[in-house]
Amino acid sequence: MVYITNYNFNRITRGFKTPNEEGFKFDDIVIWKSPEGKVLDKDHPTCLFAKWDVNDLLLFKAFCKDTELAAGKFYRNLPKPQDSYLYIQPEKAPSYHNDPDCLALHSEFERIAIPEEIREQGKERIVKFRKWWNEHEDLRLENPKAFVARINLVFHLNIREFEVETKSNSGIKEIENTSVAQINEAIDKKFKDLFSWAKEDCDRRKIFISFAYLSYLSSTDKPIMNNPTRYTENDIKEVLRYVHPIKQEIIRDLQTLYVQTYNPHLSFESTLLDQLGFVPCSMCGNTIVGDVLW
Numbered sequence: 001m002v003y004i005t006n007y008n009f010n011r012i013t014r015g016f017k018t019p020n021e022e023g024f025k026f027d028d029i030v031i032w033k034s035p036e037g038k039v040l041d042k043d044h045p046t047c048l049f050a051k052w053d054v055n056d057l058l059l060f061k062a063f064c065k066d067t068e069l070a071a072g073k074f075y076r077n078l079p080k081p082q083d084s085y086l087y088i089q090p091e092k093a094p095s096y097h098n099d100p101d102c103l104a105l106h107s108e109f110e111r112i113a114i115p116e117e118i119r120e121q122g123k124e125r126i127v128k129f130r131k132w133w134n135e136h137e138d139l140r141l142e143n144p145k146a147f148v149a150r151i152n153l154v155f156h157l158n159i160r161e162f163e164v165e166t167k168s169n170s171g172i173k174e175i176e177n178t179s180v181a182q183i184n185e186a187i188d189k190k191f192k193d194l195f196s197w198a199k200e201d202c203d204r205r206k207i208f209i210s211f212a213y214l215s216y217l218s219s220t221d222k223p224i225m226n227n228p229t230r231y232t233e234n235d236i237k238e239v240l241r242y243v244h245p246i247k248q249e250i251i252r253d254l255q256t257l258y259v260q261t262y263n264p265h266l267s268f269e270s271t272l273l274d275q276l277g278f279v280p281c282s283m284c285g286n287t288i289v290g291d292v293l294w
Contacts, residue, residue: 003096003097003098003099003100003102003105004094004095004096004097004273004278005105008094008278011078011094012078012276013060013063013255014056015075015076015077015078015276016056016059016060016063016070016074016075016076017059017074017075017076018055018059018074019073019074026042026058026062027062028058028061028062028065029041029042029043029058031045031049031054031057031058031254032187032254032257034184034187034188034191035184035185035188036188042054042058046191047208047209047210047212047213048194048212048213048215048243048247048250049213050213050214053213053251056251057251057254057255057258059074060255060258061258061262062074063075064258064259064261064262064263065258065262065263067263067272068272071272071275071276072275075276077276077277078093078094078276078277078278079277080093080277081093085114085119085123085126086113086114086119087111087112087113087114088111088112088113088114088130088133088134089111089112089130092279093277093278093279094277094278094279095278095279095280095281095282096273096278096279096280096281097280097281097283097284098280098281098284099283099284102281102283102284103283104281104283104284105281108166109166110164110165110166111164111165111166112162112163112164112165113162113163113164113165114126114129114130115157115159115162117155117157118155118157129155132151132154132155133151136150136151148160148161148162178256178260179260180257180260180261183253183256183257183260184257186253187250187253187254187257190246190249190250190253191250193246194243194246194247194250197242198212198239203231203235204239206229206231207229207231207235207236207239208239208243210228210229211224211236211239211240212240212243212247214240215240215243215244215247216244217237217240218237218240218241218243218244219241219244224236224237
C-alpha cells in the first residue's frame, strides 16, 4: 500500500482527456440518478453543467470503474519535469510513499530560489552553486547565518537571506466513510436547494438557466460572451457567485459517489502510479508491496 498527497491526487483526477476518435462514445453516459429516479446524462445534464464538466465527470467515472483501461485510454500523462535552473533543487516527478508517516509526505513544500547573480552566470555556475549548497546543507540547518556568510564569501555575493517559496502540505488523500445512499441524499438536497433558490426570483431564474454553466467566470475578469439577455454582466456574475461554490460541491460529491460505488478503497496495482509518471519516494524506500491507496 502506498500514499500520495491530495494535491497530486487532484493532478491525476484532472488529467483526463476525451479521445480524438471519430465516433467516440462513452460506455456509460449517466452522470447521476436521483433517489426519485431522475437521470442526468451526457445528453441531458441540466443547465448547471457545461460540456467540459460532463466530460470530466464521465472520464473520472470511467477511471473509477476500470483504472487500468482508463489510464491507458483517457489519461493525459503528467508532463516530465524540466529543470528551470531557478531553484536549488531541480524540478522532479511527483512521488508516492510506502510509509503514511513519511516526513516527505507530510512536510510543507519548500523551494529556495537561486540568486539572480548566479543565474546570470549560466548553467555551469548554477550547477556548481547547487553542488556546494548540497555539500554544506548541514551547516545551513545548524547555523543559517554562518551558512549565508560562507556562501557569500565563496561565490562573491552579498545575500542577507534566500528567497523561499513555501506551500502548506495538502494532506493525504483519504476516502470519506459515507454510504452511497448518504452521498445521493446530499447531492439531491444541493440540487433541489439550488434550483429552488433560482426559482424564487424571475430574473434570477432566467440568468440561472442561461448562464449557470459558466459559473467559473464569477470570480474572474473575463467578460460574459454571447449575452442575448437584457441583464448586465454585474447582474449575471452576482448570480454566478452564489451558484459556483455549490456547483463545485456537487461535482466533488459526484466524484465521491463514483469512488464509493465503483472503487471504494481506491486501490490499484502499484504499477499504475509509475505509468502515470510518479516515482517512489527515496525516503520511504523503493519496495512496493500490495495495492495502492490514493
